Amino acid sequence: MKNIVLFCAAGMSTSLLVTKMEKAAANEGFDCKIAAYSLNELKTYGPDADIILLGPQVRYNLDKVKTELPEKPVVVIDMRQYGMMDGKGVIEMVHKVLGE
């Protein structure tokens, strides 16, 4: 099972995307756990993640997160997909990054 962790400023708007992503994942039978947190909780939830997704509003933290967790794939969610709450599109991107 893949552990997908999303981070944004407060973990609030991202939670909305999580519900859409969960729906998309369930539809295609993708076995994963998806959760959203505030970037302040990176140290708590980051190390267990298979992939880390950042909300576009915290994009400027990309380098910091990569330095903190150098072995993890870290991706900024596309602004358009984020705005449209395109759960399916983000799941497809996750597959691509994880090389599935």
Add this chain to the structure above:
Amino acid sequence: MSELNDEKYEEIVMGLIVSGGNARSLAMEAIQAAKAGEFDKAGTLMTECEEALTEAHNIQTELIQKEIRGEHVQIMLLMVHAQDHLMNAIVVKDMALEIIDLHQKIK
């Protein structure tokens, strides 16, 4: 806002979050560029930041005008959160201009 369904409203609020959040990211990236001595890049990023903020402002204004016209705008927690993002972006933008200026003076 009675004529707006929930999904449409959610989309508008997300638009506010995305453009506000984007403006904030751009302002922070501009500071990072200035810190690295790349002042032209910082300037370009700040212009993009202004554009994103204008976009957010337009969404906000549209909602306020709707309310003034008597079309009640539903207040959901997500909307309050979107306002948070916008306010944050405006403050960070103003501070970014000052910080970039300071970096320029130090160099």
